[in-house]
Amino acid sequence: MAVFRYLEGRYNPYRRHSSIDYLSPGAYENKHKLSQEGQRANLPTNPG
Numbered sequence: 001m002a003v004f005r006y007l008e009g010r011y012n013p014y015r016r017h018s019s020i021d022y023l024s025p026g027a028y029e030n031k032h033k034l035s036q037e038g039q040r041a042n043l044p045t046n047p048g
Contacts, residue, residue: 012025013025013026014026
């Protein structure tokens, strides 16, 4: 159980993953959120 807590709580959140462009999960989520917000800002407004 201690190994699981270490891996999930301390190691995996900061380890860079090759499947997400060598970013940590937190950095990838932040990048994704920013890109989503940017896409919403660039959406055309409803002229009606």
